[in-house]
Amino acid sequence: MEFGPILRAMTRNKTGAILIALQIAFTMTIMINAIHIIEERNDAMARPSGLDEANLFYLTSTGFADDFNEQQQIEEDLRQIRALSGVVNAVQINAIPLSGGGWSMGLSTEPGADADGTGVAVYFVDEHGIDTFGVEQVAGENFDITDVGWRERTDTEWPDKTILTVAMATEMFPDDPMSAVGKTVYINDTEPMTVIGLIKTLQAPWNGWSGVERSMLVPQKMLFGSARYLIRTEPGARDTLMPQVEEMLAASNRGRIIRSMRSLEETRERSYRGDRSMTLMLKIVVGILTAVTALGIVGLASFAVNRRTRQIGTRRALGASKGDIMRYFLVENFMITTMGVVLGAIMTVIFNIMLVDSLSLPPLNVWYIPAAVLVMWAVGFLAVSGPARRASNVPPAVATRTA
Amino acid sequence: MLSMQQIAKVYRTDTVETHALRELTLTVDEGDFVAVTGPSGSGKTTFLNIAGLLETFSSGTYMLDGRDVSNLNDSARSKLRNEKIGFIFQSFNLIPDLNIFDNVDVPLRYRGFKSAERKARIEKYLDVVGLSGRMKHLPSQLSGGQQQRVAIARALAGEPRFLLADEPTGNLDSAMARSVMGLLKEINEEGTTIVMVTHDPTLANEAKTNIHLKDGVVSETASISQLGNGKQNAA
Amino acid sequence: MFSYYFRLALVSMRRNPILSALMIAAIGLGIGASMTTITVNYVMSSNPIPHKSDDLYYVQLDSWDPNNAANEPNEPPDQVTWTDAMALMRDAPALRQGAQAKSNLVLEPPGDDERPFMVLARSNFADFFPMFDLPFLYGSGWDRDADEARELVVVLSREINDRVFGGENSVGRTLRLGGQHFRVVGVIDEWSPMPKFYDVTNGPFDEPEEIFIPFNTMVDFQFSRSGNTNCWKAVDGNGFDAFLRSECVWIQFWAELPSQAERDEYMQFLNSYVEQQKALGRFPRPMNNRLSNVMQWMENQEVVDDDAQVMMWLSLMFLVVCLLNTVGLLLSKFLAKSHEIGLRRAVGASRGQLFTQHLVESATIGLAGGLLGLGLAWLGLRGIELLFGDMVDRMTNMDWVMVLAAIGLAIVSAIVAGLYPTWRACNVQPAAQLKSI
Structure with a gap:
């Protein structure tokens, strides 16, 4: 192939080549970093919450009447809800995974204020918690009904039993997480709690937290003024049960407000709405950008073909076949694209380092770069093939035409 | 070397048919130097394009170097042009973005020669035209006469059996024209057949044979003629 | 002459309609994407209270864990404890100052038919209203005496006043909040910095x-608080009093300090207060008190979303690609016209005149692209609203500053993109182009 002469001819007409190469470089930079972000978000969104999301919903009951007996009402509510046909189980809970609002504490393996605590999301539940979540218990046992007590809003003392997620156990006992069952952990610096069981996966309420897999269950029902109920239904029964439960609770006591009813699916949707929207916007940007770049190459290549019509005719007269002419433009474009992707690879890495530094994005997977190089070559090839075909159809007789 | 029998070329558009050549018949012998003359619109350029395999024709037979080239496909014609024919154009048609060396190199690349062979030929023929010192120059840095010499070197580098020259001195002043003409004659002396299209009678007189075209047919063949037997109209 | 150039530009654009459309679309898309993301960033980083942002200071005291900073590296906690907030309210020397926190309350409207509902409440001191310049529709805020006397008074938003009192002047009326009767002292107009x-x-x-x-x-x-609460140390004992006296932070504290002298004095007070507390065994960390004005505090808290910034940088790069595209196409177009330019030069057009002519053409394309971009930015912002829903409610409003910026950016972009091609085209030698090629 005639790389040499093509390159030398290109240096006589730098501007067009540089403009295309720069476009390719920027396009590649944007493309790779955008896809990197998309992948990262998709991975985050794909993490399981551990819950039977499709069949869960929750609502909040806030009493306001002077004669409102909170404890009695909660017992009554749970009994009524659990008795409904179509309800698998229900539990009073303080926070909802993925919802963004919750309670965290530090747990340590040694007592004392100086011990390093491991942050953990706290879920207050009774013995129905695990079944309501639909999580898998992998070791130890569930709470017994006798373990479950009542907690006032300003109480600071903790019961003596807890259930941890495997991720939390792994963080605390890295050598043998399963051995956590039966061990004592310390909350509030000095208060001991015995780990009686492990559950597989239960996400914390904050999806952006690095310790999102670390949760603990605490056997308490709450007298916090507002009670939130998480309800698991038979598959397909959720949508009919939601209004039914809401009406039932509202009707059972007029001295309260039933509010904030939401399915867990909607909570997931809201939780990741920003991420999903971001990935969609990035996809649109990458799509349009690639189209703009490709059309730009088509435009510039068409001009180049027009400008070189006579030269093409001369080459044909001197013995170039149609294929030779076609190849000339494809090779020329390939060389420009290659310059672009080399520059693009450098820019991509620099931009990624900037993102990692200033916005704490994880660093790029290096395999994106060769993949993007192939894509850019393909885009360049497709974009230039039209003008190149037109060039190959320039008749050789153009050479003898007087200008 | 070159023999055309009743070649006709009709350009068709939706509404008009233009007969550029009407049953042209002519022969050019090996080693001849033929000048084809004729007024504008007489079919000189069409003849040149057909002779150089740049264009197809509507009917007739064309034998080039003993081979019937009437029905060859595009790539076979490209190959034949590359191997057998050297072109010299009125406006030189050097590629402005390439230096002299690369310009002469163009047909050799398509020929598929190895780089040592190409280099040897380029140097040899640039030497023939007296420009071996200018290999790194761009066409725009040379005078018109020098550019045409480069074009001649490019035509010769493939060592073709015959040269087709289209008004080779048309864009040159008279001194340069004479030197280019001298060069062509030398090349002819060494055995290369040359067909030159020109409107200039004095230039034509320097050739061995003159063919005069008018309205798409040979109207007159002069001097030591190896004539074609076309329909002759009175001039 | 300008109208002649403008006409020539239109003629030239019509000659290559696809190409002109491509250039306008490229500029439009680049501007549209950039303006969409710039608007979001602009709103996120805008000054919410421009006339006083240098007078209002957010107070931070480092009462945190001796072993760990509240935020790395060595940042004090972003809220204060009740103990400290009360001490500052009592003694700190500010023109105005106030502690505040966030709550959810059940509101029972007067009359038996109305259903109670939850409201978003802020609990604050009297200075809150004049300090942040809240606009009052009826009545006013309460005064400092009401704070002292721990009165049951309430200021309503316009929306709640419309809902509960049908929009009439409700000053003096009462309603039940969290089971207590409150007297309305004021109704504010729309206020959402x-x-x-x-x-x-x-x-x-x-x-x-x-x-x-x-x-x-x-x-x-x-009343139940709904805001963020952070504790580094276990609360000592049960009950609300124990919580109040704990080292938990849950209160935001602002002070109005218009002059440097006042700020110095206030800082001095903070330092001596912390010294005092250290003597009592609190504040185990080294002295690290902070006063940040509004914009410093916004910066410190990184209120501009990371995603919004990434999108802005990506879309600016996108604009660069679109401009490179336009430069390339304009260059090709103008060079293809070299013959015409040579001709115009030959008949006496000066280089300056030709330069202007082609610049007008570039600017025309830029203007068209800018208008398209403005439309696309509007669509983009609506698209963002659609995607994010109530999360971005008030973030996607383009004000006139942004509209002007968009048009300006478009024209500047197109002229920048057109400058080089124009310059190249006008350097055509008149003679060179008139000779046959």
Whole structure:
């Protein structure tokens, strides 16, 4: 192939080549970093919450009447809800995974204020918690009904039993997480709690937290003024049960407000709405950008073909076949694209380092770069093939035409 | 070397048919130097394009170097042009973005020669035209006469059996024209057949044979003629 | 002459309609994407209270864990404890100052038919209203005496006043909040600073509050707080009093300090207060008190979303690609016209005249692209609203500054993109182009 002469001819007409190469470089930079972000978000969104999301919903009951007996009402509510046909189980809970609002504490393996605590999301539940979540218990046992007590809003003392997620156990006992069952952990610096069981996966309420897999269950029902109920239904029964439960609770006591009813699916949707929207916007940007770049190459290549019509005719007269002419433009474009992707690879890495530094994005997977190089070559090839075909159809007789 | 029998070329558009050549018949012998003359619109350029395999024709037979080239496909014609024919154009048609060396190199690349062979030929023929010192120059840095010499070197580098020259001195002043003409004659002396299209009678007189075209047919063949037997109209 | 150039530009654009459309579309898309993301960033980083942002200071005291900073590296906690807030309210020397926190309350409208509902409440001190310049529709805020006397008074938002009292002047009327009877002293007009600078801890783009009640009253009745609470140390004992006296931070504290002298004096007070507390065994960390004005605090809390910034940088790069595209196409177009340019030169057009002619053509394309971009930016912002829903409610409004910026950016972009091609085209030698090629 005639790389040499093509390159030398290109240096006589730098501007067009540089403009295309720069476009390719920027396009590649944007493309790779955008896809990197998309992948990262998709991975985050794909993490399981551990819950039977499709069949869960929750609502909040806030009493306001002077004669409102909170404890009695909660017992009554749970009994009524659990008795409904179509309800698998229900539990009073303080926070909802993925919802963004919750309670965290530090747990340590040694007592004392100086011990390093491991942050953990706290879920207050009774013995129905695990079944309501639909999580898998992998070791130890569930709470017994006798373990479950009542907690006032300003109480600071903790019961003596807890259930941890495997991720939390792994963080605390890295050598043998399963051995956590039966061990004592310390909350509030000095208060001991015995780990009686492990559950597989239960996400914390904050999806952006690095310790999102670390949760603990605490056997308490709450007298916090507002009670939130998480309800698991038979598959397909959720949508009919939601209004039914809401009406039932509202009707059972007029001295309260039933509010904030939401399915867990909607909570997931809201939780990741920003991420999903971001990935969609990035996809649109990458799509349009690639189209703009490709059309730009088509435009510039068409001009180049027009400008070189006579030269093409001369080459044909001197013995170039149609294929030779076609190849000339494809090779020329390939060389420009290659310059672009080399520059693009450098820019991509620099931009990624900037993102990692200033916005704490994880660093790029290096395999994106060769993949993007192939894509850019393909885009360049497709974009230039039209003008190149037109060039190959320039008749050789153009050479003898007087200008 | 070159023999055309009743070649006709009709350009068709939706509404008009233009007969550029009407049953042209002519022969050019090996080693001849033929000048084809004729007024504008007489079919000189069409003849040149057909002779150089740049264009197809509507009917007739064309034998080039003993081979019937009437029905060859595009790539076979490209190959034949590359191997057998050297072109010299009125406006030189050097590629402005390439230096002299690369310009002469163009047909050799398509020929598929190895780089040592190409280099040897380029140097040899640039030497023939007296420009071996200018290999790194761009066409725009040379005078018109020098550019045409480069074009001649490019035509010769493939060592073709015959040269087709289209008004080779048309864009040159008279001194340069004479030197280019001298060069062509030398090349002819060494055995290369040359067909030159020109409107200039004095230039034509320097050739061995003159063919005069008018309205798409040979109207007159002069001097030591190896004539074609076309329909002759009175001039 | 300008109209002649403009006409020539239109003729030239019509000659290559696809190409012209491509250039206009490229500029439009680049501008549209950039303006969409710039608008979001602009709103996120805008000054919510421009006339006083240098007078209002957010107070931070480092009462945190001796072993760990509240935030790396060595940042004090972003809220203060009740103990410290009360001490500052009592003794700190500010023109105005106030502690505040966020609550949810059940509101029972007067009359038996109305259903109770939850409202978003802010508990604050009297200075809150004049300090942040809240606009009053009826009545006013309560005064400092009401804080002292722990009165049950309330200021309503316009929306709540419309809902509960049908929009009439409700000053003097009462309603039940959290089971207590409150007297309405004022109704504010629309007030929703962007970002919600006075409480970024609980969300810089959250909905504004619906009612305002005295902080002390909230504490007295132990109304449920809904804001962020952080503790580094276990609460000592059960009950609300134990919580109040704990090292948990849950209160935002602002002070109005218009002069440097006042700021120095205030800082001195903070330092001596912390010294005092150290003697009592609190504040185990080295002295690290902070006063940040509004914009410093917004910066410190990084209220501009990371995603919004990434999108802005990506879309600016996108604009660069679009401009490179336009440069390339214009260059090709103008060079293809070299013959015509040579001709014009030959018939006496000066280089300057030709330069102007082609610049007008570039600018025309830029203007068309800018208008398209403005439309696309509007669509883009609507698209963002559609995607993010109520999360970005107030973030996607383009004001006239942004509209002008968009048009300006478009024209500047197109002229920049057109400058080089124009310059190249006008350097054509008249003679060179008139000779046959």
